Amino acid sequence: xxxxxxxxxxxxxxxxxxxxxxxxxxxxxxxxxxxxxxxxxxxxxxxxxxxxxxxxxxxxxxxxxxxxxxxxxxxxxxxxxxxxxxxxxxxxxxxxxxxxxxxxxxxxxxxxxxxxxxxxxxxxxxxxxxxxxxxxxxxxxxxxxxxxxxxxxxxxxxxxxxxxxxxxxxxxxxxxxxxxxxxxxxxxxxxxxxxxxxxxxxxxxxxxxxxxxxxxxxxxxxxxxxxxxxxxxxxxxxxxxxxxxxxxxxxxxxxxxxxxxxxxxxxxxxxxxxxxxxxxxxxxxxxxxxxxxxxxxxxxxxxxxxxxxxxxxxxxxxxxxxxxxxxxxxxxxxxxxxxxxxxxxxxxxxxxxxxxxxxxxxxxxxxxxxxxxxxxxxxxxxxxxxxxxxxxxxxxxxxxxxxxxxxxxxxxxxxxxxxxxxxxxxxxxxxxxxxxxxxxxxxxxxxxxxxxxxxxxxx
Numbered sequence: 001x002x003x004x005x006x007x008x009x010x011x012x013x014x015x016x017x018x019x020x021x022x023x024x025x026x027x028x029x030x031x032x033x034x035x036x037x038x039x040x041x042x043x044x045x046x047x048x049x050x051x052x053x054x055x056x057x058x059x060x061x062x063x064x065x066x067x068x069x070x071x072x073x074x075x076x077x078x079x080x081x082x083x084x085x086x087x088x089x090x091x092x093x094x095x096x097x098x099x100x101x102x103x104x105x106x107x108x109x110x111x112x113x114x115x116x117x118x119x120x121x122x123x124x125x126x127x128x129x130x131x132x133x134x135x136x137x138x139x140x141x142x143x144x145x146x147x148x149x150x151x152x153x154x155x156x157x158x159x160x161x162x163x164x165x166x167x168x169x170x171x172x173x174x175x176x177x178x179x180x181x182x183x184x185x186x187x188x189x190x191x192x193x194x195x196x197x198x199x200x201x202x203x204x205x206x207x208x209x210x211x212x213x214x215x216x217x218x219x220x221x222x223x224x225x226x227x228x229x230x231x232x233x234x235x236x237x238x239x240x241x242x243x244x245x246x247x248x249x250x251x252x253x254x255x256x257x258x259x260x261x262x263x264x265x266x267x268x269x270x271x272x273x274x275x276x277x278x279x280x281x282x283x284x285x286x287x288x289x290x291x292x293x294x295x296x297x298x299x300x301x302x303x304x305x306x307x308x309x310x311x312x313x314x315x316x317x318x319x320x321x322x323x324x325x326x327x328x329x330x331x332x333x334x335x336x337x338x339x340x341x342x343x344x345x346x347x348x349x350x351x352x353x354x355x356x357x358x359x360x361x362x363x364x365x366x367x368x369x370x371x372x373x374x375x376x377x378x379x380x381x382x383x384x385x386x387x388x389x390x391x392x393x394x395x396x397x398x399x400x401x402x403x404x405x406x407x408x409x410x411x412x413x414x415x416x417x418x419x420x421x422x423x424x425x426x427x428x429x430x431x432x433x434x435x436x437x438x439x440x441x442x443x444x445x446x447x448x449x450x451x452x453x454x455x456x457x458x459x
Contacts, residue, residue: 004359005098005407006352006375023047023374027163028308032061033150035427040156046287046378048382049158050196056132056153058406059382070099070163071383077103080391088394090387091116091124091138093331095288095350095379096159100129100387109135109329110197111216117142118273125149125404133376136201140418142314147404151386155168155378157198159314163238165202167262168193174279175235178271179447192231196224196239198286201410203237208417213424217313218328220246224279226428235260237282245313245320247279258283264265279333288376289314292348297322300346304365310335311348311369319348329353336361349373349432 012018014028026034026043036043039051050454065073081088081103091113092104096387102106106116110130117126118141124140127149128135133156172193179190193212195203204214211230215223220242235262235438236243244257256278260267266274267283274280292315307327311323312331320326325335329349336345341363347354348369389405396402409420424459 003282004356006355006373007097007099008356024240026377027373027380027398028431030066030385032058032066032385034381035152041156041377042063042154042381044380045291045374046158046377049287052161052164052306053159055156055161055389060151061389062387067383067391068388070384073388074099074102074130076388077384077391080388080395083395085121085127088127088293088391089120089125090127090391090450091129091352093379094127094135094353094356095376097375097380098356099355099384100382101333103207103384103387104129104373109216110137112330114138114141117146121146121369127151127390128408129382131155131160132352133157133160133198133200136410137197137204137409137422139408140201140204140422141403148408149187149390149404150406150408151390152381152383153406155381157378159238159284159286161284161303163199163203163262165206168170168206168237168282169201169262171235171262171267174266175274177365178222178266178274179233182201186203188230190231191233191235192227193235193237194227194243195237195421196220199238199376201414203422205414206417208420208422208424212421213428214421215425216328217242218330219425219428220313221250222428223425224250226424228278233277233280235282238284239286239314240284241280241286241316241320242283242315243279243315245315245326248317251276259283278329286314288350288374289348290316291372292316292319292369292373294318294322296348296371300367300369304344304346307344307345307346308339309348309369315348323348335356336364336366344377350379352379363404411426 010027012204013022022046024043025339032328039047041047041051056154065448078418088104090105092107094099106113114137121143123146125147126138128138135148135150140342151427167235175191183189193207193210195207195214197214197216207213213226214224224246258273258277259281261283289312292311309323310325313326332347336357344365346367346369351368351373352375356366393405
C-alpha cells in the first residue's frame with residue numbers, strides 16, 4: 001500500500017525497514033533540533049543554499065511539544081481547533097507533511113491559500129502552514145484586524161531569498177541608466193518588473209511601485225502578455241526557470257533571455273545583449289525542482305513503458321522539454337484526476353505532494369521522478385508540534401492568557417504597493433477561449449481534511 005506520509009517513509013528508510021535513500025540522514029531528526037544551531041534552511045532539498053544574514057529564526061519550542069507523541073499532538077490540535085471554532089483558519093500548502101496537513105481547513109498552493117485567507121474575514125487568526133512569503137501574502141490579502149501566524153519562523157524559502165530588495169533595486173537602477181525611462185512610440189516603457197508569487201512582500205511592493213505585476217506558475221503566460229503590452233522588456237524574478245520556460249513557449253528566443261547575476265556588472269551581460277533582450281531572467285531557482293534531470297526521465301521511460309511524465313515549470317528547461325507536459329501543482333492534480341484508470345505517471349515536483357497523490361489515486365501508478373526522498377527543506381520545518389503550540393497559544397489557559405505567537409505582518413509602506421501588484425495580477429485574465437476552470441483550494445470537511453482521510457486509510 002502506498003504510504004502518503006513522507007515523514008513515515010523517511011523514518012522507515014532510516015531504520016532500514018524499507019528500501020530507499022534520502023538526501024540527508026538529518027531528515028529523520030525533529031526540526032526543532034536545528035532552530036538554535038547554525039543558521040540554515042535545514043535538511044532537505046535546500047540545505048546547500050546559503051541563507052541570508054538576518055533571516056528569521058525560531059526560538060526554542062516548549063518542551064511539552066518537543067516530547068509529545070504524535071497522537072498527543074493530534075489530540076491537542078483538534079481540541080484547540082474545536083475550542084476556537086471559526087475564530088481560527090488553518091491553511092496548509094500542498095508540500096506540507098501529512099501529519100500537519102490533516103488539520104488544515106483549506107489545502108492548496110500559495111495563491112489559492114491567500115485567496116482562502118481573503119475570503120474568510122470571520123477568522124481572527126489565520127495559521128499558515130507554509131513558508132514566510134506565503135504568510136506575508138496572506139497578511140496582505142486578509143483584513144487588518146486578522147492575525148496571520150507562521151508556526152515556525154525558520155520556514156523561509158531559498159528561492160525567494162535569492163532576490164532581495166537591495167539587489168533588485170540596484171539592478172533596476174543599472175537598467176534605467178542603460179535604457180532610460182521614456183516610452184517608445186507605442187507607449188511601452190523600456191522595462192516592466194514581474195515577480196513570481198514566491199518572493200518577499202518587499203519585491204511585490206517594488207513591482208507595484210514601478211508599474212509591474214505578480215504572477216503564479218499557472219498564469220505566468222497571461223502575466224507576461226500583460227507586461228509585453230506595456231513594456232518593451234520584462235525583468236523577471238526570482239525564478240529563472242519559470243520565466244525561461246514560459247517565455248520560450250511564447251516564442252521568445254533564448255538569445256533574447258539573458259541572465260542577470262546580481263554579483264556581476266550589468267548582471268554578467270553586455271549592454272548590447274541587454275538592449276536586444278525581451279526577458280531578463282534573475283539568477284534564482286527552486287532547489288526542489290532543480291533536482292529533476294533528463295536522465296531521470298529517460299530511466300522512467302525505460303522502466304515504465306507508456307509512462308506520462310509531468311513536471312513543474314520551475315524545473316530546468318531541458319527537463320521541461322523532455323517531459324510530456326508541464327504545469328502548476330493544480331495542473332498536475334487535475335491531470336491525474338482526469339486520467340483513465342491504470343495510467344502511470346512520473347511526476348517532477350515536491351515529494352509530499354507526489355506521495356499524497358499516489359495514495360489518493362490507487363487506480364494509477366504514480367511515482368516521483370527523483371528516487372531519492374528529499375522534501376522541501378523549509379516546508380519541512382513546520383511540524384505538528386509547532387502547530388499545537390501556536391493553536392494552544394490562541395486558546396490560552398488559566399495560568400497563561402491567550403496570545404498570538406509568531407505573527408507575520410507587512411509594513412504599511414510596503415503593503416500598499418504590493419497590493420497594487422497583486423490586484424493587477426487578479427485583473428489580468430486569459431482570453432475566454434483558454435480560460436481554465438477556476439483553481440480553488442481543497443476544502444476540508446469539519447474536523448477532517450483530504451490528507452487526514454489518506455492517513456486514516458493507510459493506518
